[in-house]
Amino acid sequence: LPKLFIFDLDGVITDTAEFHYLAWKKLGEKLGVSIDRNFNEQLKGISRMESLERILALDPSLSLSEEEKEILATDKNEYYKQLIETVNEEQTLPGVEVLLQTIKENNIKIALGSASKNASMVLEKLGLTNYFDYIVDAAKVKKGKPDPETFTTAADALSIAYPDCVGIEDAAAGVHAINDANMFSVGVGSMDHLAKANFVVHDTSKLDFEEIVQHFSN
Numbered sequence: 001l002p003k004l005f006i007f008d009l010d011g012v013i014t015d016t017a018e019f020h021y022l023a024w025k026k027l028g029e030k031l032g033v034s035i036d037r038n039f040n041e042q043l044k045g046i047s048r049m050e051s052l053e054r055i056l057a058l059d060p061s062l063s064l065s066e067e068e069k070e071i072l073a074t075d076k077n078e079y080y081k082q083l084i085e086t087v088n089e090e091q092t093l094p095g096v097e098v099l100l101q102t103i104k105e106n107n108i109k110i111a112l113g114s115a116s117k118n119a120s121m122v123l124e125k126l127g128l129t130n131y132f133d134y135i136v137d138a139a140k141v142k143k144g145k146p147d148p149e150t151f152t153t154a155a156d157a158l159s160i161a162y163p164d165c166v167g168i169e170d171a172a173a174g175v176h177a178i179n180d181a182n183m184f185s186v187g188v189g190s191m192d193h194l195a196k197a198n199f200v201v202h203d204t205s206k207l208d209f210e211e212i213v214q215h216f217s218n
């Protein structure tokens, strides 16, 4: 059996990935750049500042000072925080809490591996904090996804070898990070973006403990 499951937050545990998208879209409108869902795939799992850089790169005529960039990043976070105000215990995605319970029943550790500075707050709003033995968020890592540091930090904190870990992600950057950490990667979403994952499920309702473990052991 694996010894540690590391969950991504936004887009895996709850649908805040949608709120990040809507907040970037709104900021994009202000800047006159259009952000569609396809482009948004490149922002998933990527830090706030790096996401902003990728958006600004869409329009080479936008050259901004560091100070202006900080203001825009703060604006985006304000939109995002308005959107997550309504997040509550009913908004954990289907199948996730059952999976968390099953992992616990098997005496396997659970960590969070999120790029978000808002991660602990969202987990708290969902009422899921108690399931987690360790939380890695943006404050704990120097190099964000696709660098493996988010995932290795969780394993190191709990003294678990990387090949004994399973990482669950909705973002291509996150799957890349898990693979580079030498862990088993489970992708949640479309094969178009997650083909590099060791095992892909269409959505969280298909996250089945036995099935993951079976693929992990093969």
Ligand code: B16
Binding pocket: 008, 009, 010, 011, 017, 020, 043, 044, 045, 046, 047, 048, 051, 077, 113, 114, 115, 116, 117, 118, 119, 138, 171
């Ligand atoms: P914040 P995850 C990531 O969270 C999101 O996927 C990404 O869209 C966001 O830009 C990033 O967190 C930073 O979030 O602005 O709240 O610090 O998917 O790694 O849980």
Ligand code: MG
Binding pocket: 008, 009, 010, 011, 012, 017, 044, 045, 169, 170, 171, 174
């Ligand atoms: Mg995510």
